[in-house]
Amino acid sequence: MTSSSSPFRLLVACVRPGTGAERAEAVAARLSEATDWDRLLQLAAHHRVRGPLYRGLMSLSPDRVPADVQDGLESSARAAALQNKFLIGEMGRVQSLLADTGVQSLAFKGPVLAYTVYQDGRYRHTRDIDLMVRPVDFEHAKSLLVQDEYRPFRDRTASLLDRLGVYLNQQTALIRGNTFAIDLHASLTPIVHASGAQFEDLWGRSVRQAVEGTCVRLLHPRDRLLMLCQQAIKNRWNRLKYTCDVAECLWATDDLDWRALWDEAQRTAQARLLLANLFIAHELFQTPLPDFMHAEIERDRHAKGIGRWGVRKLRSGLSSVGVSVSERMWLYWTVQDTVSHSIHYAGYSLVRNLWEQAQHVRSALRGS
Numbered sequence: 001m002t003s004s005s006s007p008f009r010l011l012v013a014c015v016r017p018g019t020g021a022e023r024a025e026a027v028a029a030r031l032s033e034a035t036d037w038d039r040l041l042q043l044a045a046h047h048r049v050r051g052p053l054y055r056g057l058m059s060l061s062p063d064r065v066p067a068d069v070q071d072g073l074e075s076s077a078r079a080a081a082l083q084n085k086f087l088i089g090e091m092g093r094v095q096s097l098l099a100d101t102g103v104q105s106l107a108f109k110g111p112v113l114a115y116t117v118y119q120d121g122r123y124r125h126t127r128d129i130d131l132m133v134r135p136v137d138f139e140h141a142k143s144l145l146v147q148d149e150y151r152p153f154r155d156r157t158a159s160l161l162d163r164l165g166v167y168l169n170q171q172t173a174l175i176r177g178n179t180f181a182i183d184l185h186a187s188l189t190p191i192v193h194a195s196g197a198q199f200e201d202l203w204g205r206s207v208r209q210a211v212e213g214t215c216v217r218l219l220h221p222r223d224r225l226l227m228l229c230q231q232a233i234k235n236r237w238n239r240l241k242y243t244c245d246v247a248e249c250l251w252a253t254d255d256l257d258w259r260a261l262w263d264e265a266q267r268t269a270q271a272r273l274l275l276a277n278l279f280i281a282h283e284l285f286q287t288p289l290p291d292f293m294h295a296e297i298e299r300d301r302h303a304k305g306i307g308r309w310g311v312r313k314l315r316s317g318l319s320s321v322g323v324s325v326s327e328r329m330w331l332y333w334t335v336q337d338t339v340s341h342s343i344h345y346a347g348y349s350l351v352r353n354l355w356e357q358a359q360h361v362r363s364a365l366r367g368s
Contacts, residue, residue: 006030007039008315014056015049015244016285017251024059031060037069046318047240050076051123052248077122084111084121085212090180091129092214097148098133103141106132106199106206107216108188108227115211116218117248128173128181134199138186142172150174150182161358167191168352189230192332192348194341195269196230197223221253222261226270229277233335236328237280237310238321247281258290269337271296272303276335279307284314302334 013026044053054073057065088111098105107130114124133141146152153173166172170187188196205220219227228249232242250256265274275297281287289297297303309331313320323331332349336342 006032007036007043008317010035010040011043011047011049011053011240012284015044015052015240016056017244017248017287020059023056027056027060028064031064037066041069041072043317046320047314048125049239049241049244051080051118051125052244055120055123076125080114080123080125081121084114084124084126087111087126087129087180088115088212088214088216091131092211092216094129094131094145094148094182095216098131098141098144101140101144103133103137103144104203105141105217106202106219108132108219108224109231112211112216112218113245113248116209117224117245117252119252121212128183130183130185132185132188132199132202135186138184142174142184145174145182145184148176150176150180153181161355161362164355165359168348168355188227189234190352192345192352193230193234194344195273195337196226197264197268221249221256222264225249225253225256225261226265226268226274229270229273232277232280232310233273233331236323236331237313238323240284240314243277243280243284243310243314246277247285247287250281250287258293262293262296266337269341271337272300272306272335273337275300275303276306276310279304280310280314283307283311306331306335 010027010030013030014023016023016026018026040053041050044050050073054077057069057073062070091107091111095105095107109130110126110128111121114121114126118124131141151174153175169190171183171185171190173181173183175181187199188202202219202223205223206217207220208215208217211218218224225246228242228245232246235242237243261274262271265271275293278287278289278293279297282289297307309327313323329349332345333342336345
């Protein structure tokens, strides 16, 4: 057991989903007089879970937590709540702006998760707004935002290399003044990942919901969970927040139809992706799963292998961010459900690597 294991285990206990009583019991069991509070805060910042950490520690009696730790986390939580409320209002305004011209959009991640999954704007920090539109509406939506005083994140003439980057990432970043940032998406995942539902299916199941007094169009809870699984694999479980999001989503969705979820995951080639994420959530947070999902995890040795890799990576402390090229290739190749999806990944991965190298060359030339 490494010296970093104890703070990480305490962090996991603090950020786990569940009732306040369950969380308080788990935290109290890990807390000790010798708790390394600096290390705990450092880990929480690294894994971007300061909000859930605040929620977990506040379930204890105040005398168990140093005053400076309480004050720092409380201040951060208040700032997160203000930011999320601010972004939700802008999200609703932009969705209405796009809808007025016939562009349908779906909001996901960010402030949406803070209120619909974590149930409180204090518990999930957010920096920007994520909106998805139909691929055919992508350029039109971008031009509408530019007319609304948004501008590309990088002020440069859109070269062929830049346009290729937008195509590969299936998104572009725009900012408005120094206040708002929007990631506009043509897909929930980069083009290198072929799995996932199409916009028409997502839109057909989407829900319109009032969030903090603003009406926004959101993903169906089943699609929301699969999207969070995609985000975790996209970022290679480099932060605990991705598994927190998955576990919180499962906890918040009381009426989740597990059979429908599994059918959708299989239909959209996201089955192994789902199983690996469920394995990690269960290993770290003891997230309850139905028996048939446990059986599917046991049946898919690749899903278990990916899940074990993800758990080890998250437990590696502050070194969880980086992976080798070979690890990345293994991960993205293995997580694909079919051979055709693996071939798709391999082809687009080659294009993306060439694009990244061209980006480095261009940056070097501009810096010289």
